[in-house]
Amino acid sequence: MITGKYPSLRLRRSRKYNWTRRLIRENDLSASDLILPIFLTEGKNKKLKIKSMPGVFKYSINLLPKIIDEALSNKIPMIAFFPSTPDHKKNNDGTEALNENNLVCKALKATKKKYKNEIGLMTDVALDPYTSHGHDGLLKKNIILNDETLNVLIKQSLLQAEMGSDILAPSDMMDGRIGKIRKALDKKNFYDTQLLSYAVKYASNFYGPFRDAVGSRSALKGDKKTYQMDFSNSDEALREVALDIKEGADLVMVKPGMPYLDIIRIIKNKFKIPVFAYQVSGEYSLIKHGINKNIINQNAIIESLISFKRSGASAIVTYFANDIAKKLD
Numbered sequence: 235m236i237t238g239k240y241p242s243l244r245l246r247r248s249r250k251y252n253w254t255r256r257l258i259r260e261n262d263l264s265a266s267d268l269i270l271p272i273f274l275t276e277g278k279n280k281k282l283k284i285k286s287m288p289g290v291f292k293y294s295i296n297l298l299p300k301i302i303d304e305a306l307s308n309k310i311p312m313i314a315f316f317p318s319t320p321d322h323k324k325n326n327d328g329t330e331a332l333n334e335n336n337l338v339c340k341a342l343k344a345t346k347k348k349y350k351n352e353i354g355l356m357t358d359v360a361l362d363p364y365t366s367h368g369h370d371g372l373l374k375k376n377i378i379l380n381d382e383t384l385n386v387l388i389k390q391s392l393l394q395a396e397m398g399s400d401i402l403a404p405s406d407m408m409d410g411r412i413g414k415i416r417k418a419l420d421k422k423n424f425y426d427t428q429l430l431s432y433a434v435k436y437a438s439n440f441y442g443p444f445r446d447a448v449g450s451r452s453a454l455k456g457d458k459k460t461y462q463m464d465f466s467n468s469d470e471a472l473r474e475v476a477l478d479i480k481e482g483a484d485l486v487m488v489k490p491g492m493p494y495l496d497i498i499r500i501i502k503n504k505f506k507i508p509v510f511a512y513q514v515s516g517e518y519s520l521i522k523h524g525i526n527k528n529i530i531n532q533n534a535i536i537e538s539l540i541s542f543k544r545s546g547a548s549a550i551v552t553y554f555a556n557d558i559a560k561k562l563d
């Protein structure tokens with residue numbers, strides 16, 4: 235590795251000017267790396283603030299073209315929909331997830347119709363935006379039921395695929411769901427619908443602002459530790475990914491992002507599969523707060539996103555997507 239020594243060897247030599255730094259740069263960030271999450275709300279002409287996520291809004295379906303046009307002109311390849319379901323439509327079993335006129339379905343239909351395949355559409359498969367208890371699965375006697383939940387997730391997946399979702403992203407962390415969903419999709423001839431498994435999703439403290447946005451934070455009973463992963467573990471992440479690949483995942487996600495760059499790297503090294511990273515709401519809000527208070531500057535966003543590329547991520551889900559894509563070539 236070392237080909238000389240000081241003083242004849244000086245690594246600063248190749249950092250001296252911008253042009254030489256550009257020549258030796260190992261990783262780059264482009265708009266093609268970014269996925270923009272969009273929160274949905276009911277009503278008309280609504281663009282609602284989210285208190286814990288300054289700069290992020292919930293949009294009613296009729297205003298979606300505003301933000302999607304912006305994403306397209308910024309060359310962002312994909313958007314992801316997340317619904318803020320009104321409380322009166324939530325119940326114990328999250329049945330609104332299977333309503334073909336729910337927010338996500340309406341957004342998928344309208345967007346597919348208008349934009350065809352100009353931009354990718356990704357949707358979350360999980361019940362938490364629809365359950366009154368805020369959990370991702372069916373809850374009975376304080377237990378999240380695995381196999382019973384799978385039956386609902388399969389139906390939710392088929393519905394979203396039918397409505398035009400290009401990439402289904404199961405984020406529920408139930409065992410066995412990737413295989414079951416893939417099988418059900420294939421049986422109904424949705425063989426081109428991709429599966430992006432949130433293979434490695436930690437029971438994290440960084441999801442708070444998102445739960446505010448979809449209204450599952452105050453609702454949430456207990457925690458998600460019996461299904462989301464313990465953040466002390468990394469070998470377990472490799473087992474999760476190995477299983478999901480075997481079951482038919484096209485892509486895998488690691489979530490949250492920045493505290494888990496080590497996990498992205500070990501998955502990339504071992505499996506050579508596209509790994510996506512999710513820079514989650516808590517990460518967004520912390521960085522945004524720092525910028526708003528002049529504690530750090532705007533470039534911290536790019537630095538945070540490049541760290542994902544360096545760790546081996548192919549793409550990053552980030553609430554900064556539109557802001558940053560504008561500034562990139």
Ligand code: PBG
Pocket residue numbers: 358359360361362370405406440441442443444445458513514515516
């Ligand atoms: C749940 C889901 C969560 C996020 C995306 N999908 C939250 C959770 O597991 O409680 C969090 C995203 C973020 O914090 O930005 N299916």
